[in-house]
Amino acid sequence: MRGITMNAIWRNGPAPAATPAGLVRLSGVHKRFGNGQQRVHALHDISFELAAGEIVALFGASGDGKSTLLNIVGLLETPSEGSVVIGNLLASKMSEQARVELRCDMIGYVFQSCNLVPVLTAHENVLLPLMLRARPGPADMAAKCALATELLGQLGLSKQAGHYPKRLDPSQSQRVAIARALVTRPRLVIADEPGARLNARAARLMMDLFVRCQRDDGTAFLISTRDQRQLVRVDRTLQLCAGRLRAPCAASARTTQRLPR
Numbered sequence: 368m369r370g371i372t373m374n375a376i377w378r379n380g381p382a383p384a385a386t387p388a389g390l391v392r393l394s395g396v397h398k399r400f401g402n403g404q405q406r407v408h409a410l411h412d413i414s415f416e417l418a419a420g421e422i423v424a425l426f427g428a429s430g431d432g433k434s435t436l437l438n439i440v441g442l443l444e445t446p447s448e449g450s451v452v453i454g455n456l457l458a459s460k461m462s463e464q465a466r467v468e469l470r471c472d473m474i475g476y477v478f479q480s481c482n483l484v485p486v487l488t489a490h491e492n493v494l495l496p497l498m499l500r501a502r503p504g505p506a507d508m509a510a511k512c513a514l515a516t517e518l519l520g521q522l523g524l525s526k527q528a529g530h531y532p533k534r535l536d537p538s539q540s541q542r543v544a545i546a547r548a549l550v551t552r553p554r555l556v557i558a559d560e561p562g563a564r565l566n567a568r569a570a571r572l573m574m575d576l577f578v579r580c581q582r583d584d585g586t587a588f589l590i591s592t593r594d595q596r597q598l599v600r601v602d603r604t605l606q607l608c609a610g611r612l613r614a615p616c617a618a619s620a621r622t623t624q625r626l627p628r
């Protein structure tokens with residue numbers, strides 16, 4: 368990512384070394400919820416790799432299992448069967464505490480609901496993940512503030528930086544949540560339908576920023592969407608259908624599908 372501030376912020380904590388082949392590797396993942404007649408088999412035998420610096424879209428209709436899969440990759444849920452490797456760590460076998468630490472070190476998450484803190488301004492909401500990590504010194508603090516300002520500006524929100532969430536419309540709130548997910552400069556960003564509340568211009572700003580993070584920081588993205596128009600600037604598309612990965616849907620020339628191994 369360009370700008371003095373982006374390079375001034377370190378990636379927090381010792382993150383595990385990624386293998387060149389894959390930052391994320393899922394093998395034979397199933398997810399079941401509930402028991403008996405209430406039982407839902409949400410994911411069936413999911414295997415795929417996500418390379419460092421790759422932007423991958425997860426495309427599917429409502430209920431096909433996108434959020435469940437993102438939650439598993441984002442270490443918010445554990446699979447019922449199968450393995451999840453992040454970097455060189457077998458995350459699916461880690462303790463809850465170790466998973467939380469790995470998530471904080473490596474992953475930024477854009478949730479479907481923005482979950483902004485109502486008593487903080489847009490700028491403070493973006494800063495929050497950095498403030499929760501370590502008490503910054505004055506120079507560090509200035510760099511972090513500048514980074515939050517820069518991210519908001521790149522998402523077209525310079526004028527709204529001082530606004531509280533109740534003054535933000537849904538598109539603006541969503542973009543604040545996107546900036547918050549990027550501010551720690553994570554190696555992996557999981558974004559659950561981040562474009563759902565954005566108009567065409569805001570969606571373009573979001574993708575411009577994602578591509579910039581990919582190019583400058585080597586950030587990988589796994590982005591769920593129900594909207595085929597949002598597939599045009601991704602490297603690859605995975606299609607989920609009733610909890611199973613399917614052959615790719617059509618997307619841009621940039622999209623080159625590697626089927627699960």
Ligand SMILES: Nc1ncnc2c1ncn2[C@@H]1O[C@H](COP(=O)(O)OP(=O)(O)OP(=O)(O)O)[C@@H](O)[C@H]1O
Pocket residue numbers: 400401407409427428429430431432433434435436593
């Ligand atoms: N915690 C849960 N308990 C029981 N069933 C669940 C749970 N979470 C998800 N499911 C079920 O798993 C299936 C996949 O849901 P999921 O939310 O992953 O789909 P999705 O593709 O993200 O849908 P949407 O686009 O509407 O968010 C659905 O049948 C859903 O009802």
